[in-house]
Amino acid sequence: MPVPSSLDPDRLLPGDPAALPVARALYEQIADAPIISPHGHVPAQLLLDDERFGDPASLFVSPDHYITRQLHALGVPLEALDTGRGADPGEVWRILAGQMHAFAGTASSYWLREELAAFGIDGELTAANADEIFDAVSARLREPEYRPRALFERFHITVLATTDDPLDPLDAHRALRDDSAFVGRVVPTFRPDAYIDPAAPGFLDNVERLLAATSCLATFTGYLTALRQRREHFIRHGAVSVDVGVAEATTLDLDAAEAGRLFQQVLACSATRAEQAAFRAHLLLQLAAMSVEDGLVLTVHAGVHRNHSTLTYERFGPDTGHDIPIRTSFTRELKPLLDRFGLEPGFHLILFTVDETAYSRELAPLAGFYPSVYIGAPWWFLDAPDAILRWRAAITETAGFYRTSGFVDDTRAFLSIPVRHDVARRTDAAFLARYVQQGRIAPSTAERIAADLIDAIPRTAFKL
Amino acid sequence: MPVPSSLDPDRLLPGDPAALPVARALYEQIADAPIISPHGHVPAQLLLDDERFGDPASLFVSPDHYITRQLHALGVPLEALDTGRGADPGEVWRILAGQMHAFAGTASSYWLREELAAFGIDGELTAANADEIFDAVSARLREPEYRPRALFERFHITVLATTDDPLDPLDAHRALRDDSAFVGRVVPTFRPDAYIDPAAPGFLDNVERLLAATSCLATFTGYLTALRQRREHFIRHGAVSVDVGVAEATTLDLDAAEAGRLFQQVLACSATRAEQAAFRAHLLLQLAAMSVEDGLVLTVHAGVHRNHSTLTYERFGPDTGHDIPIRTSFTRELKPLLDRFGLEPGFHLILFTVDETAYSRELAPLAGFYPSVYIGAPWWFLDAPDAILRWRAAITETAGFYRTSGFVDDTRAFLSIPVRHDVARRTDAAFLARYVQQGRIAPSTAERIAADLIDAIPRTAFKL
């Protein structure tokens, strides 16, 4: 998509004059290529309804917990940022504009600048021009070419995966597919966390609804059958993957009797914390078993302590900016799962972490042996230029480029999709150019890798 | 301060020709600005007495455990380096000079070169010129402009924090403040480690002296009151912060009865190791509670195994170069404290670590949500150019520049203060220049940040 002239065309490319022209050439080769977004949180309904977006604050600030968390850290109460709770959009925008210097260097500030550039805003957002930019963006948002479907097309998105509740009927997905006026591919993703973690809020109720919806018995076998049936429903609606978020990647292989006993304890609320953990660990292994059967790619996002601030959670609910990473490891944790399924042809397990220490120590060695294991793109706090380069440097010397997932934006912010992919393309071009300049990769190989990173590699990993 | 011509004016700035002029301009803007030193270990008495320093070995070698530890690793016994135990200063200096190649690349060798430069020594210290440099520095040390107060002024130090025992009457601080001939601001810091860790040598005796000094009862309530009274004494003498060093950052919220029971067990020497740990964890939470009340900033230095070599500790005591870092994490450890006080207006908690893994994984996400949490500057072994750049790269993309403490020299070596701050200024200029060159930060924003990093940011974090 065209951007105003104030953005440096070489941004994020290396300063080193020997590497810069190589990086430029690699980037130009892929800059405008279609976007594959195989994992994210944009709802299908957004594209089905194709309603115009609201004001700039409701679009860029209130729902973006990358931005609200930083403003909160800078002393702004969350309620003052939430247009859905009555905060004035113009005032919310002014608060953000007045704090932009405190965002300098963050991924959010980089994304925001380019998102505004897509609205024709040229230059920095400041306290002085806050109202002017608010009005300019507001005016654009009323134009038809800033509606979701028009943007979807302008962004060149060829595949967009959503993330969905296992009991979601997926009506929006079906309607989108049936809508001849919409040409993109939008696929659901099965996200069973709330149905497999006994410590999740509403777990018992969720299981009950799951069993009722599938007419399965309240036995462990029935429960697994119910999950399988819902996966089938997702597959029929185009799903290619199952996603699960876990604090720890522990897996456990139990025999049927023991698993059944645990399930009844969990249902009876008599499971200890250790038994709850055992249940979760066994379920992760069962999800892998199902993926071996039905072919859905299993993606695991590990190592986040969700809802760290109890008070904030009670007042504002989940996804409000205080999910904090913890130490994460995989080698011993995944051994039971990989001993069972690691060598299964066609099984794909993509591992994401927010603990960088696992990159060279565990993820690259695991993906450098098991054909099923793929290294997930840098996730969450690590989806930023320096962090992406650290990730590449940590994994490539062991596992190369072809044992990775391809870039994953994982975003709720529809408008940030192009800039996030553009950052990945620029940083990958910079990384490849350095290896070319250092005589480590032939220029023609670098060209092939650059092209594959945005197409063949995610298509392979996610079976697209 | 002026330095001889042999030092490259662009040292530590980027080699990249695109970034170098930007870095130069940013550095020049802040190179000679006043120094704020909000945490360190220089005693107030040094400035009160204003006596001239001794010989070069007693000044630069014997008391600097960064240098003695490396010489010890190279095979020199500690006693051979200690002029206080009778080692000949000239011989100590010769030992150091003969090993300078083995210091190459270390922070210590960088600092030493610049400290010698401040004495007009131009070039490398070598075995060949050891005696000549010894004599030249010795001659300078007899001149009045190399006395502590003259240097304090020449260094442009505007604030210097010391670190003090809770029972210190702070006479030196009071006398300095009352001395009209001294214009600097020297503030004490309350460091209660020896009074709150049941495993610390002399703990029981310390608590007894604390209670006696404050006429408080030997109950947990009395003990807390005693600590509060001593904090008030520090506040009256200008203190802005409390500093605590812990092996683990674990915190624990106990009810009064349980805490009281633990305290009595600790006093009776009947506490198990687990109970001692629980006591420490609860005390860290109580220190936060006191900071919420009295406004003192709470700084936590976590993750060091003190006095690793038992034999060396028995012969030479603490702070002799064998404090070794251990794995450190904060997310789960600090949850009880942050659930109680993390959102309290005005509460400041600055977190320091020597485990780099916590930077992007925990510190930046915590400081990117909790308004109370600040990311401490790179500490101890990590206070060096490459390590500082790694720290910036690890935290900035998540938390920006304004959720940090500003540079902290944390030094016992008064003469090293300017070079340590200069290293931080140069590396920050290099880091900012890279972001400007990559199109990530506008030049004007980088200028503002560079200025704020040495003034507004530490003043905010430390409430100066």
Add this chain to the structure above:
Amino acid sequence: MPVPSSLDPDRLLPGDPAALPVARALYEQIADAPIISPHGHVPAQLLLDDERFGDPASLFVSPDHYITRQLHALGVPLEALDTGRGADPGEVWRILAGQMHAFAGTASSYWLREELAAFGIDGELTAANADEIFDAVSARLREPEYRPRALFERFHITVLATTDDPLDPLDAHRALRDDSAFVGRVVPTFRPDAYIDPAAPGFLDNVERLLAATSCLATFTGYLTALRQRREHFIRHGAVSVDVGVAEATTLDLDAAEAGRLFQQVLACSATRAEQAAFRAHLLLQLAAMSVEDGLVLTVHAGVHRNHSTLTYERFGPDTGHDIPIRTSFTRELKPLLDRFGLEPGFHLILFTVDETAYSRELAPLAGFYPSVYIGAPWWFLDAPDAILRWRAAITETAGFYRTSGFVDDTRAFLSIPVRHDVARRTDAAFLARYVQQGRIAPSTAERIAADLIDAIPRTAFKL
């Protein structure tokens, strides 16, 4: 050794035009210097027999688990890569050639290109030229100058350490030493893992054979004596070091009675897992005690989960590419050992890890105090250009260059020795050049360090 013109002479050197000429000069100074290889896995028999190598696949693919693991990850069954199990060499070579793009950026692809260059192969291996290169290399392998001894000489290897079973009679070493036609120094290394880990396959049998071979009693004292006697045998055959691989670096100081009791439990197969771990931890301390006595350097390779894939281990045995690192720490683990022996004159303990987090946190601080502790070169997955630079950056600011082991190739692949050392020399030149360019190390000091890194430093650490 001469390489074809297609290899960039500046490969791996910095792109930064200010640092490049400095790096070039430093590299040229050491490029052709003799190789010291103080730890590795090339068998002495190879040089004794001096038989010509087989075909290119049997030489470069089948025995190299760095390459077979990656091909396995890319979907190729291990049996299809094993010429020893009947796979056709030409077909194996074609498989590799067809996947070279998926090796791009890995250490293996870098090494392979240079190893082929030593055979006069100029350019990239591709599917199109696979057969041609196979034939060209095959032809060379029939020439006398490609036999092991001719290559040993051409590689300029002055010292080569092998790794050997404690009961190995070391006949090949003796014969080589007695062979006046062979002028190199080939020394054995005592590797007792299978005799000291109760969980190792065949442990009891190994201990029985050890006791029988040395006529020692089946008591703990007898067992230690047997180990000592075998070490003496190794010393008589030129050994300078003992190597041990452990999952965790835990050490434990037990009194004789307790150790004896544990030993009997281990022999009776009645030891619990915790008791087995205690036995291992105590044995590591005992190995240090023996090194203090007999002077052998103790090298510890810590933190690898061996044989992660049970199925693969059962079918293909150990060393088949699925040894995966785990979190590793040393500070608390080594305290019992270092409290006993850390200050012993002449004791050398070299620590290797595949967990990068230990570099700045533990290894540099330990080696920056204890005269016995040396930081091992980047090991295994981390023996690659970017990883080596990260290692240097992480340790140098604390411990300098002289507390390290010097480069260690640790390879089974004889032909890869020169390129592995060349990579280390190039990356060290690049690192030193950066420090020179940044004004942190004087050019003359950098020259001395570059020379010492390939000679004085490994000779000191390994007592050569």
